[in-house]
Amino acid sequence: MSDKYIIQIKNVTKIFGDGVEIKALDGVDLDIVRGEFLSIIGPSGSGKSTLLNQIGILDTPTSGTILLNGVDVTKMSDKERSRTRNKELGFIFQYHHLLPDFNALENVMMPLLISGIKSSQAREVARKVLDEVGLGDRMKHRPNQLSGGQNQRVAIARALANKPSIVIGDEPTGNLDSKASDNIYELLRQLNSEHNQTFILVTHDEGMAAKTDRIIRLVDGRVAENSVNSG
């Protein structure tokens, strides 16, 4: 294993079978460099989210291996997968999925509390991260008291709280207007350069993809394009 790659995907296939078998991923090979900011694009049904779920250890491939920091996550037990998700991965989804009964600060504290950190310590860390995403003055607000863009910022803060090595975003701006969308992208970019975390974004937005370090285009579950952006 090379220390250069944080993720190495080798010949990963995912077949969904409920009567009729659908091959969502078909022999995908992909190496992701530590600190990279890359986007996965492709038409609907091309396997973008499926690939992201394999990388996020939310799902298991039908065949193939996924090495995260050199460890094969497909062989992990359920408990190890949970622990790895908590320590190594941060998620941002199209819908923010914030816990509606908790305020912004408590939502950001959640991954820290899950990892067993003391509440007072978690509060301190969460405050800092919320400040970083520009929501220092909205900490006590609940999701229903915040705008779509603000909620997505809270979701980003939550994804970053545990200082994961990889942040995964599935259409993180898909539910926002173009201005809010640009702001979120800028924020992600800034965080990526400050913390050297690996960012993997699935997006429909070709414009946004063009601004990332590398574009992976999926078509019918295969990698059809793997191009480094020069700009």
Next chain:
Amino acid sequence: MFEFDVAARHIKSRRRQTLFSIIAVALAVGIIIVFMSMMSGYMSILIDSTIENQAHITVLPKEGEDYIHLYHGLEKHIYEQEGVEAVSSYFQGDAALQHKHNAEGVLLYGINPSDENRVVNREKDMLAGEFTSLENPGSRIILGFKLAENLDVDMGDTVTAQIPGAKTIDFTITGIFQTGTPVDETVVFTNLRRLQDFYGLGDVVTGMGVRMSDAYAAEDLANGIDLETGYDAVSWIEQNAEILNMLEMSEGMVYFFYIIIFSISGFGIANILIMIVMEKVGEIGMLMAMGTSRQSIMLIFLLEAVILGMAGVIIGCILGYAASLAIASITIPIPPEMYFGMDHLPVEIELKNFISAGIFAMVINIIAGVFPARRASKMDPVEAIYSV
């Protein structure tokens, strides 16, 4: 513990529904505590009254014999046994009592009043006169108030006793008692010596009553006397075996009803938890994505069952206590000869009833929580996240 925080917030977010499920548990616990308190009260009144109004051991003649001869020696022997407080020998015969045109069949007991009083406190039951008036070997008699009513007699009146074989004797009434049991209608006491003379069988008795310091040791001593002396010694437990068995059986039946009542309240808990699980699918998926283990997801929903159950149990215990006190204070107009002279419902508030109702409710509530909790913990995180 973040699981507790999440559980508590879920409950808070559905205030009205959770309130109803807590009330359901509280009512179930309260009702069952009242039932248990009444059951305990009834049992202890029944047992206390049996222990109080009956000899703990009754010694009867040997098999095939009608009398105990030379009973003084046996009396002394039993008295020397450990735990024995008093022994009272008696002669019991059937007789008809007559006053003017009224006649009643009775059980005529010849006793030594001071001994008898030590075995069963007869003095406390006296409505008129004194039990010790029978110390006088004259023709004195003490009878139950019901029998007095039936014969239409009062203190100082004379009644004629007739035993099979046409022998008659006149007795003067020197006391009337009331026990609240059928004894009031059938039993008549007189002096032992007087009755022995009346029957003309010499210095013999038909039995003796024994009182012990610990009524529950009666069974063992009765068996000992039986084996050692050959006399037929019967404890109060053996004499009342049928009624005690029936009580035990009815207690078992009552538990069946407890299960039904608690199950109904348990369904309330299961219902609210299923609703929460269905409403929080996306949240459960996100918690899993953040690294919450399946066990922790299960724990969150079990904790919700525990929180709801605990709240219900605490409120139910308070309700049950208040209702038991209220019921105990109600005086109910029932004829005193029924139910051992009770004029209020027998309620005994015991800590063990609260503990067992509480534990019972909690166990059923947790069982009710298992299904929704398992359902939540078995969710596929991908499906859960993208279901929204």
